[in-house]
Amino acid sequence: MSRFKAIGWFADLSEKEQMEVEKMGVFRDYSARELLFLQGKRLSHYYFVLDGLVSTYHQNEQGKKWVASFFSNGDFFPHVGLATEGGIYPASAEIVTDTTLFLLPAAQAQKLFASVPQLQTQLTQFLFKKSQELMTRFSASLFDGASEQLLAFLQNIAMKIGQQQTDGSILFHLPMKERDLADYIGLAPETISRAFRQLCEAGLVEKLPEKNLLIK
DNA sequence: GCATTAAGTGGCC
DNA sequence: GGCCACTTAATGC
Structure with missing residues (x-):
């Protein structure tokens, strides 16, 4: 039985296809406050949140932190580099609460998104939601x-x-x-x-x- | 237990 | 609202 039940991304795939995707990556548990990756480092994996909470953030020299986004059950990150070869992480990521992630190597992710059209559609919708979230937050910060x-x-x-x-x-x-x-x-x-x-x-x-x- | 981290409060700019 | 100082509460080793 596929472990992807909790997330919507692969719902259109058959059980067998889902197992194929599972073989492309690995499931891993993290505990709170673990560092997932640092901004500027070579992008090695993409991540699906099965359960838990992750934050991506920017931090200046004085240690001031600004959280760009939270990612919870069913979310996918980061949002760059799928169309290009060899990206870098656009922000740092840290585990907020104990979390289970599915780690998908970058090369596999490119292959996967290219071969499953539904994923492109879902990605677009997901990005749209995140973008709206950001705009709402930005205007709220002003007004x-x-x-x-x-x-x-x-x-x-x-x-x-x-x-x-x-x-x-x-x-x-x-x-x-x-x-x-x-x-x-x-x-x-x-x-x-x-x-x-x-x-x-x-x-x-x-x-x-x-x-x-x-x-x- | 003690030490560290998080939350809550008041003062001052 | 931010920054600082301080107290209290929660959490970790």
Whole structure:
């Protein structure tokens, strides 16, 4: 039985074809805070997230970090080099929570994407979604305050991984640390902390034990 | 247990 | 909002 059930990318392929793809790469477990790859290094693999959370980020000399994107179940990264030979990683990647990945060697990935037209389509759709995500975040950073940005982000993941409650609120587990969140939104951790409190006081969000959140 | 890391708070710019 | 200092809480060895 194929292990790709959890992700949509290969749903159009037969069981046998999926096994073929599995043989092209390897499954691997990572634990939180492991470094996956560094920006500028030679691109050796592409990655499919089966379960967990990975962040890709840029970092300056002072150690300031900016998270470009989070990748969770079913996501694929990085997004460069498929059309060209021998790329480099456009950002660094680190494991946020314990994660299972499917590692696909770059050469195999090129072959695969070239030979399965559906994958091209799915890739285009996926890139479109990610691009929209980035634009939304960018305009929010210009026009919204810290709490609004935080709320928008929380609503996003709540939609993705949360469970709707009978009263209409959504319950979910915050997969990353507040620090990671601050790096993503681009604000100081203290500001995120305060924004969180404002949202709680406004009754929009409720903090539950073990980083579980109720969003109303 | 102690040491390190993360979260929360207040002051000051 | 950022940065700094500090306290408290959680986590790791």
